[in-house]
Amino acid sequence: MDNAEANDALLVKSYMEGDEQSLSILINRHQQRIYSFIFSKVFDKDVAEDIFQDTFIKVIKTLKRGKYNEEGKFLPWVMRIAHNLVIDHFRKNKRMPKFENSGDFNIFSVLCDSGLNAEKQIIKDQIEADVQELIKELPEDQLEVLVMRIYKDMSFKEISERTGVSINTALGRMRYALINLRKVIEKHNLVLTN
Amino acid sequence: MAKLYSRKKLQPMNPKKETISFLLSYSKALRINTYKKLEFESILN
Known part of the structure; x- marks a missing residue:
């Protein structure tokens, strides 16, 4: 020591x-x-x-x-x-x-508020309201599938069980719903972007 | 622990005077009381 x-x-x-x-x-x-x-x-x-x-x-x-x-x-x-x-x-x-x-x-620079600002939130709400009006012009069967898929977040399997059609038919109706929706938007000359 | 590969030799450094002062005060204030086999700490102001 x-x-x-x-x-x-x-x-x-x-x-x-x-x-x-x-x-x-x-x-x-x-x-x-x-x-x-x-x-x-x-x-x-x-x-x-x-x-x-x-x-x-x-x-x-x-x-x-x-x-x-x-x-x-x-x-x-x-x-x-x-x-x-x-x-x-x-x-x-x-x-x-x-x-x-x-x-x-x-x-x-690494943290940011991902939420929308007040202006963008208002525009987003307006667009969503416009789309809800536009889809009413779709044929009933297509409207039903689109609402279940987009607004109720159901899977195509669930949609086919609920509507009593095959999954392929439900997929087809969804496809035509989107095609027709685009046509409606073009017909009304609408701009639906934020 | 992360390996550090810096070649620079560090200068010897000292802690702040406040830290030393705190430790000395803490030591003076700390009392360990034993009751049967239990130990209790108390800080006297």
């Missing part, structure tokens, strides 16, 4: 006996190595600061509970705690990736 280790062991013992000053000496002595080690893994000052703090909170709790038993190996013990907390940090980040808004990177 070299001199520094012997000193650490004495300071740890003294701290466990209630001398708070010993902790201050221990932290001041080892803070650079521990903090630099953490930073070299996470490359983020704030995260390194948090992990450094959590490391020493664990150290303090363990020592105060009198559960420290690695006499003479204080620094390796603290480094192992720091290492485990670094691993925890990466595990946590893997589950919940973090985006940082620093430098040229702008978080809003």
Whole structure:
């Protein structure tokens, strides 16, 4: 056991006996190595600061509970705690990736509101209302299939069972419904785009 | 853990003074009370 280790062991013992000053000496002595080690893994000052703090909170709790038993190996013990907390940090980040808004990177370049704005929403509502009027001009059998498929989101199998025709017939009616709908739109010279 | 291949040697760094100060205050305030086999932590202001 070299001199520094012997000193650490004495300071740890003294701290466990209630001398708070010993902790201050221990932290001041080892803070650079521990903090630099953490930073070299996470490359983020704030995260390194948090992990450094959590490391020493664990150290303090363990020592105060009198559960420290690695006499003479204080620094390796603290480094192992720091290492485990670094691993925890990466595990946590893997589950919940973090985006940082620093430098040229702008978080809003990857995040955007996919919803329509008020104007586009009004246009969309108008178009949908127009289409609902237009489909009324379709023959009854085609209208029935189109409504079931588009508005009720039924499969062609379900449509064929409901209407009592084969799947192919239902598909054909849907096809003609769309062809006829296009004809109606052209006839009325309508523009149905957002 | 991700492997880092940077060649640049990092300068030794220190944590903020506030962090050290917090830890020393936390240590002074922390009390571990034992009742039978149970341990209770308390922070004294």
